[in-house]
Amino acid sequence: MAINVGYFVKESLTSFRRNWVMSLGAVITIYLSLLLVGVSVGGSMIAGQIVKSVEQKVSIRIFLKDGAAPEDVSKLQADLQADPRVKTVKYTSKEEAFEEFKKSYSSSPEMVEQLSVNPFPASLDVETKKPQDVPALAESIKGNQTFLKVCDRPDDPARSIRYGKEWVNRLFSFTRILRLVGVLFIIMLAVISLIFINNTIRLAIYARRKEIGIMRLVGASNWFIRMPFLLEGLLQSLVGALLALASLATFQIVAMPRIQEAVPFLPLSLPSGASLQIALVLIIGGAIIGLTGSAFALRRYLKV
């Protein structure tokens, strides 16, 4: 076997050198594909972070009527807190709501001055552990007896509870589509790379068809004939993957801080460990693409 390993490595390197134009083509295709895969994965991770931070802001606000009994309010608060979906419940009094309003409109004091009485109701802000639970939780609150007792509009309790229903649903369907498109995009790129590797190996086989014919004639085993081509495909995709990784790393180090400066309100950071994940995805993905692409070409054109 010791001789064989040397033989295989020698053969695939020779072929890489001999057909370097085609090899270069395959390397560049894989490089670009994996680069795009990397950008897609990284981008969807960043988009995921942004969506998460937006989703986190989705909460339920319950408006309370003036003069609601404090014990009823604390009972509702305790009821909500007992729900396993709920993360926090925060009480905002009438005065605090007014203060908040004054603060956000501090640039136009005349508007504040016009308000002789405090028109703001007290409220409870409910934050859920998972933003997707918001609509269901809001529905269940509507049936709560204590809620009906303390809500701001007993005649129409549904209007005492706000959570941006439409907006939340739209956000969630948008992020779903975003993820789906990302996955489709990545699959498409993988298929393109497969076709290119397939092509390159096919040409390499064509260039060496005489040799292969003789190998088959004298009884070289199928694996012996295949191995240099498989290694060649693997080598090409690994080179492509490493180049893609290098480009991504450069981009992250050089360009990302500047982009972040331009859009400070968006959290443009990768989750921790994501760089390693992307690196693994690219290298393993590249290896799989290289091997399957060559295997396909071999199956069709070698008929061993």
Added chain:
Amino acid sequence: MISMRNVSKTYVADKPALSDVNVEIGQGEFVFLVGHSGSGKSTFIKLLLREILPTTGQIIVAGQDLVRMKSWKVPYLRRNIGCVFQDFKLLPNKTAYENVAFALEVIGRSKHVIRTQVPEVLRLVGLEDKMHSYPDELSGGEQQRVSIARAFVNRPPLLLADEPTGNLDPATSLGIMSLLSRINKTGTTVLVATHDREMVDSLRRRVIALENGRIIRDQDRGVYGDGD
């Protein structure tokens, strides 16, 4: 060594390339397979190498049932069959020595085996002085000798030659045939497909004649045929 029973091969319906062929070839025999182009000679050889499978019938080569053989075992079958072709099938970018050594390399023989066996077999075919010449520096007869050396270097029990003298002049052909006879004397079974009438008539070996995919004659110490 070779046993074919009721073998038929049909590529296109109603036009069998071989039909109902029965042949027994014993170990150490020297056999000519004769017939026009299109008579089924090539199909016969391809079946023995298991490049193709028969439509019906049974083929046994070197004790192995080719029809039932798993495809991954085919390379091991071919290590037992040396092959010589009309067009030599040498690699142009390798010397005579390297061409022969290649056959051993790709079946995983050690460097030591290669270094001892390659010069020996090249001496056997009379090319010890031209070991390091490239195919285009050799004459047709010499190239065919290299290809015979490659076929024989692994000492297979069976040697198949498909029109080995097809590209050579009569004098050179004679040299190639006597080389094949010498190889036969070492105990190797030799099957030569040819339409070289002179050769067949002068050697007086067993002759199997094919016509339209059928065996029309099988005789010991035979000649090429009377018809044409």
